Amino acid sequence: MIIVIGSINLDLIATVDRLPGAGETVPGSGFSTAPGGKGANQALAAARAGGQVRMVGAVGKDNFASEALALLKGGMIDLSGVGETFASTGTALILVGGDGENMIAIVPGANGSVVPGDLSKAFLKKGDIVLLQHEIPLATVDAALDAAKKAGAVTILNTAPFRAEAADMLAKADYVVANETEFDLYTEALSLSGRDRQARMKAFVQKTGHTIVLTLGGDGVMAATPEGFLQVPALAIKPVDTVGAGDTFCGYLAAGIAAALPLEEALRRAAAAGSLACLKPGAQPAIPLKADVDAALAG
Structure with missing residues (x-):
């Protein structure tokens, strides 16, 4: 079982010709809403990759909640660990530029009420894959890492968004997934030495x-393991919207590890899935199905 403990949002997405600078107003060309949240995105990606997934998180008792959970329900994800609170459902305010790059502001809402006591809903056991991010309280992330280790589960910690106070937690995770910017910041926080990444x-x-x-965007993925160093390419694409690409990667990686794939193969599939997620707007709607990834790798 892949157990995702994390955030659930509704994304409010505006498209603009270019991203604004500080204090600048730019006209928009479109608006849409889509289910999101790093935890929920990763849960759906893991399910679309063929994994059996349970989600632990929280939503509000508001009109956004049902839309935020819609694709998770459609993806046959176990939502018994998702609670309701009087806080608003989490939201992400997203601007997408004409080049596919984005700017995002997160309002945690109900995600802030996911506490260590909620981990009982995860029903952790030996052999589970536990996937975590930084959009819920860090005390809960820390407790989940400890609980997973005690249960004999394997942990994957996605370090997004960067939070300096989380640096000491990274050593607890079996797998840490970071983008270039996050890794550079954690390098300073952890006093890691070396002439290059x-x-x-x-x-x-x-x-x-x-x-x-x-994760290196269009340049693919690098991984350092106790056994050695791996590098796999991304697909050559012209991105439409990069929102959710990293989450797609994490979900597919979790599914690959759950399926006992060799790490290089799991990374290759995850990188391809992340690339394909850039070809459509939105986070969850753009997550590819397993058949799409199979076709892309075969072609």
């Missing part, structure tokens, strides 16, 4: 004994 990734492995995965 590859050397600093190896320093992280030497320090923790665990695996670090670095």
